[in-house]
Ligand SMILES: Nc1ncnc2c1ncn2[C@@H]1O[C@H](COP(=O)(O)OP(=O)(O)OP(=O)(O)O)[C@@H](O)[C@H]1O
């Protein structure tokens with residue numbers, strides 16, 4: 351369930367008067383999602399998604415919201431924020447900061463095909479290029495410093511073999527600085543549940559609240575590790591090739607990126623192994639998350655370690 355703050359028609363009607371979206375017809379809570387409260391809002395003009403931010407404060411939102419506006423202006427498939435009559439994107443309802451966006455076409459897919467992976471790769475590369483002219487800056491709060499400190503806190507909860515593997519991965523990554531790789535704005539959490547697919551096309555990317563300035567190749571590795579994964583943590587070569595070809599049709603990888611690709615896939619898996627361990631063993635007080643399996647990303651890393659072909663023909 352993900353309606354933490356209840357909104358009634360009586361709450362919403364005066365709120366909507368601050369927008370140019372017509373009269374309220376219907377409001378319906380959205381079950382998916384674990385961080386924020388989301389509602390589908392239907393008005394006489396169309397269908398929208400209203401988010402009430404449950405953890406981020408209004409003063410923390412401009413980097414993400416302005417990024418979405420910027421990407422929307424460049425034609426990237428995302429839900430571009432709608433401004434109120436005062437020209438503000440962030441408003442307030444029932445004590446929470448809010449954002450209104452159009453309802454995107456399509457649905458989340460659990461089992462993407464190769465054509466969809468190609469489209470996601472292509473749109474991701476377009477997004478990286480379009481975001482190059484975005485001036486906002488945000489350090490990655492889940493970078494190497496964070497994962498090594500957090501892994502350290504997790505070792506006591508883990509079996510000896512698991513902890514040794516995690517420690518070895520953290521050590522390995524600490525020796526790789528990736529200094530030569532192109533940087534920019536990245537989504538940083540582009541899993542299957544953060545994109546709506548409209549047939550084989552990208553209806554839109556959502557959930558930009560981990561976006562930050564970091565290495566572009568890292569974003570591709572995060573995305574591929576989720577979209578192209580098999581149930582046992584191995585990667586499906588056909589989908590991986592399709593995603594890489596789609597991405598490179600827009601932004602071909604540099605020689606340095608090709609050289610660092612195998613190790614970057616492990617960095618991307620390490621980040622989510624650690625965050626899932628944290629959510630599992632030390633869930634934040636009051637957080638209503640459904641802990642996802644940390645062992646999944648351990649298996650992804652084990653498969654990457656044994657791999658000799660990384661789908662870059
Ligand atoms: N613009 C949109 N158009 C259509 N559906 C949307 C849109 N934005 C969100 N949704 C729907 O709402 C669901 C929940 O959104 P989201 O995943 O952003 O929730 P959250 O709680 O804010 O984030 P998370 O669960 O990732 O922490 C999505 O799975 C999707 O079905």
Ligand SMILES: N[C@@H](CCO)C(=O)O
Nearest residue numbers: 539541622625626642
């Ligand atoms: N996409 C993340 C959760 C949100 O950051 C995961 O699957 O672990």
